[in-house]
Amino acid sequence: MLNELIQQIPDWQTKSSQQILDHLTTPSIEFVDSSQWTWAGVASVAGNAGAEGLRIALEQGGMGWAVHQLGGSGLVLSLDTIQAALRMLDANGVPGMGQIADATKRLISIVEQNGLSVSLGDVDAALVALQLQAKRFELIANGANRWNAFCAAVDSWDGVAAEPEL
Numbered sequence: 001m002l003n004e005l006i007q008q009i010p011d012w013q014t015k016s017s018q019q020i021l022d023h024l025t026t027p028s029i030e031f032v033d034s035s036q037w038t039w040a041g042v043a044s045v046a047g048n049a050g051a052e053g054l055r056i057a058l059e060q061g062g063m064g065w066a067v068h069q070l071g072g073s074g075l076v077l078s079l080d081t082i083q084a085a086l087r088m089l090d091a092n093g094v095p096g097m098g099q100i101a102d103a104t105k106r107l108i109s110i111v112e113q114n115g116l117s118v119s120l121g122d123v124d125a126a127l128v129a130l131q132l133q134a135k136r137f138e139l140i141a142n143g144a145n146r147w148n149a150f151c152a153a154v155d156s157w158d159g160v161a162a163e164p165e166l
Helices: 002-007 017-025 039-060 064-071 080-091 097-104 120-156
Strands: 029-032 105-108
Touching: 002 017, 002 120, 017 120, 039 064, 039 080, 039 097, 080 097, 097 105
Parallel strands: none
Antiparallel strands: 029 105
């Protein structure tokens, strides 16, 4: 899988291992969790104190409807307005709200998107494998060209001249 990810990087052949690792590990892809979150999900990320802090903040902020929605079928927490509220609550000291905001909307890297953990050594090893693969393809292409030229020479051979050589 790492080899395929490397090959998707524009001009990967001209980049250093460190440049490739940086490209793969820099958060650049927006992750959005559009699932319906309930109180159980909130508590699993923010803990009991965070869930209770969110409940109190929502009720005090006139958002009792959101308290009920989180207790029912759930609420999409990645919506921009809700993200802004979560960030504000985090800034005001409600525990776990930054983690909830990040769990539902954040930038992720290519390797995180693909469930990988990659080191510089992994990239080095993948580049060696890719170079070997490219050399094999080159040898096969050269061999195919020679074979095709030989076949063409046999087809045009008149039987009198020297036999074609491979």
